[in-house]
Amino acid sequence: MIKLLINMGNVSMSYKTKSGPTKILHDINLNIYKDEFVAITGPSGAGKTTLLNLIGLLEKPSGGSYHFMGQPVSSLSGFKLGLIRNRHIGFVFQDFELINDLTIFKNVELPLIYGGISHRQRIQKVTRVLTKLGLSKHLHYLPVQLSGGQQQRVALARAMVTEPALLICDEPTGNLDCQTAEVILSLLEKLHRQGCALVIVTHDMKVAARAKRIIIMENGMIISTKNIISQEEEK
Numbered sequence: 001m002i003k004l005l006i007n008m009g010n011v012s013m014s015y016k017t018k019s020g021p022t023k024i025l026h027d028i029n030l031n032i033y034k035d036e037f038v039a040i041t042g043p044s045g046a047g048k049t050t051l052l053n054l055i056g057l058l059e060k061p062s063g064g065s066y067h068f069m070g071q072p073v074s075s076l077s078g079f080k081l082g083l084i085r086n087r088h089i090g091f092v093f094q095d096f097e098l099i100n101d102l103t104i105f106k107n108v109e110l111p112l113i114y115g116g117i118s119h120r121q122r123i124q125k126v127t128r129v130l131t132k133l134g135l136s137k138h139l140h141y142l143p144v145q146l147s148g149g150q151q152q153r154v155a156l157a158r159a160m161v162t163e164p165a166l167l168i169c170d171e172p173t174g175n176l177d178c179q180t181a182e183v184i185l186s187l188l189e190k191l192h193r194q195g196c197a198l199v200i201v202t203h204d205m206k207v208a209a210r211a212k213r214i215i216i217m218e219n220g221m222i223i224s225t226k227n228i229i230s231q232e233e234e235k
């Protein structure tokens with residue numbers, strides 16, 4: 001098992017805009033190991049979501065080097081990146097990105113269909129994860145029939161169902177009341193204890209404080225890193 005999941009060296013990201021290319025991320029140096037819980041925080045527009053999209057292989061960096069589980073991302077095809085994402089990464093988007101005309105069950109089943117999991121196993125896995133998240137009575141509801149907190153849990157279920165090595169969450173408690181936020185956080189911490197690496201973007205310092213490492217971003221750069229537990233974590 002590879003311990004180093006994310007290895008970024010001087011990574012940059014630019015977008016083409018009308019006035020030419022705009023650099024959004026600068027010189028990102030970041031290692032994330034398989035047993036970590038990392039929080040990324042910083043003001044709106046700092047580049048947090050852009051960095052998550054790179055970490056999660058949704059986009060390729062414009063510059064620098066990025067290895068995911070030892071593989072150089074720049075040389076991988078879109079198809080191969082899709083396979084790696086499906087196999088190893090769960091992504092909880094800030095606005096959930098559930099498919100509105102599919103039931104909750106189908107939304108959570110999709111990554112297993114892409115992953116070639118048998119019908120029988122899919123039913124088991126989807127039912128188990130939705131039950132764990134308190135949604136066993138909502139399997140055949142459509143996303144619009146659920147509250148924001150319930151949709152957030154469906155998004156988490158869809159990210160967890162493949163048992164990824166890395167779970168990435170963009171503001172997982174951003175739109176939730178305190179109680180629902182606590183339910184989601186406890187679940188994430190449980191996943192982390194079971195060996196899943198977590199990378200979470202959050203504005204909420206109370207949420208960030210539960211991570212083992214806090215990365216602060218500003219203007220597309222990592223401006224500081226705080227290790228919450230011991231030096232050992234920073235191999």
Ligand SMILES: Nc1ncnc2c1ncn2[C@@H]1O[C@H](COP(=O)(O)OP(=O)(O)O)[C@@H](O)[C@H]1O
Pocket residue numbers: 015016017024042043044045046047048049050051
């Ligand atoms: N696809 C894009 N094209 C051009 N600019 C973008 C794109 N995505 C993000 N940006 C810009 O990059 C900056 C950082 O955005 P983002 O990563 O969403 O920040 P954060 O998540 O920290 O609020 C913002 O100024 C945003 O407008």
Ligand SMILES: [Mg+2]
Pocket residue numbers: 048049050094170
């Ligand atoms: Mg964002």
